[in-house]
Amino acid sequence: MKDINLDAFTFSGMNRGEIPDLTSLDAADKTEMLMSGVDVSGKGRSGTYLQIDHGKVHCRASQPGVEILDIKEALAKYDGLPDYFWTQVDKDKDEYTRAAAENLHGGYFIRTEKGAKIADPVQSCLFLKSDMVGQNVHNVVIVEEDSELHIITGCSVAHGSKGAAHLGISEFFVKKNAKLTFTMIHNWAETTVVRPRTGGIVEEGGVFLNNYVLLKPVHDLQSYPAITLAGRGAVARFNSVIVAPTGSKVDSGSKILLNAPDTRGEIISRTIASGGTIIARGYIGGHSVPARGHLECKGLILGGGIIHAIPELLGARDGVELSHEAAVGKIAQEEIEYLMARGMDEEEATSTIVRGFLNVDIMGLPAELKEVIDRTIQETEKDMF
Structure with a gap:
């Protein structure tokens, strides 16, 4: 950036x-x-x-x-x-x-x-x-x-x-x-x-x-928070939901250092490029054992845009357990057809899939805050399509 x-x-x-x-x-x-x-x-x-x-x-x-x-x-x-x-x-x-x-x-x-x-x-x-x-x-x-x-x-x-x-x-x-x-x-x-x-x-x-x-x-955002798990049994989890419409440049990620025994780290990100550019970073470093980390980055490209996923795992000790899953693509046509066969039109089916993809239930938010985010997602859909 x-x-x-x-x-x-x-x-x-x-x-x-x-x-x-x-x-x-x-x-x-x-x-x-x-x-x-x-x-x-x-x-x-x-x-x-x-x-x-x-x-x-x-x-x-x-x-x-x-x-x-x-x-x-x-x-x-x-x-x-x-x-x-x-x-x-x-x-x-x-x-x-x-x-x-x-x-x-x-x-x-x-x-x-x-x-x-x-x-x-x-x-x-x-x-x-x-x-x-x-x-x-x-x-x-x-x-x-x-x-x-x-x-x-x-x-x-x-x-x-x-x-x-x-x-x-x-x-x-x-x-x-x-x-x-x-x-x-x-x-x-x-x-x-x-x-x-x-x-x-x-x-x-x-x-x-x-x-x-x-x-x-x-216009231009760059964020890369880093958390160190310094004590036995410490836990860190990052959840992120990001949409980048045309003109937006977002370089975002998270870093977790597993520096003590029995620590656990998880990074889960969902990104949608609807004309903009997203660099989705994730880093988990295992420096102590036992320790476990998982990184999951999934992105959708809707109506153009760029998603660059950069997952990184570093194992520095025998016995560290680290894993990652990264995927960038489009909405599967068979998913749209499945919902259309149950009475939705194509736009309704696509919107349903997008809302499910941007699900914030895992964040443990207060109900009124989740409602605000859900409304914002619905408004954002209009620009996506």
Whole structure:
């Protein structure tokens, strides 16, 4: 994927004041946020963080056992977070990490208390409202020992955006016997360029489940989160559903390092190119035994486009068990004919197959969020065909 010209975007001077009541937001902005899984009412959420352009506008925890702060506030409160901040992502990795390190706008800090089981998800939204704005964020998530948390993070732009750039650093820490489910929904635009950089570590008995959904156009996106399973019995699973219409360039993948005994890693991706380009990466490295990993990448090409699947397995120890399954193709004619024989027309049959292919049931999402995604899939079908 090509590099992007950061000089084309404004990275200073776009701070907004506090917004205590998010229901007062512009109706169009609320709709865009909802399409990325963020409900401004806060219903069914244990807390909300919202950043617009260059600064936090809302940050509130509504249930005990979870702390939510703007990252700048967390750095001040916890003496720079030396055990966490910039420990899983190298600030000199590339020009985007350096830009985020040199000019931090905001981002969220979310931490659970030890043993806390947070029933409702925390939601966060990183929103780009101004035209040609560049946004630098750094997120840190700490799930303490024996605790559980689900985060729904939605990244979006205002309707009619003429251009925006999002540079996002995220670092995850899942402590002993803790569980984090992290669901990210991207709702970008044809003019948005996106460069997230993500790393994390999972300790003994910990579980990290990552869901990623991209159904809307994006100009140029590059994402490759890496998780290290550092303790015995740690587990990581990545699920992704990606659609790239004409004009979209998506280079996306996941990396899991099995660095302790009895660890398990799984990467499952479903991609559809409907005129755009997708590079679907996956990497599992087995460095300890016993350890098991499986990578599954399946893609459909509908109406043109390119899918380049790059599955990688590295076994570095005797006894590591790794497997992968990759397939890129089209909808089988016999599947369409089977459904047509049962009363559907061709378009209905094709839509049914596509919805089944983009099934998000395995993600374990709240019902209302799944409904939002299902509606988005139905709207996306119109552009596919």
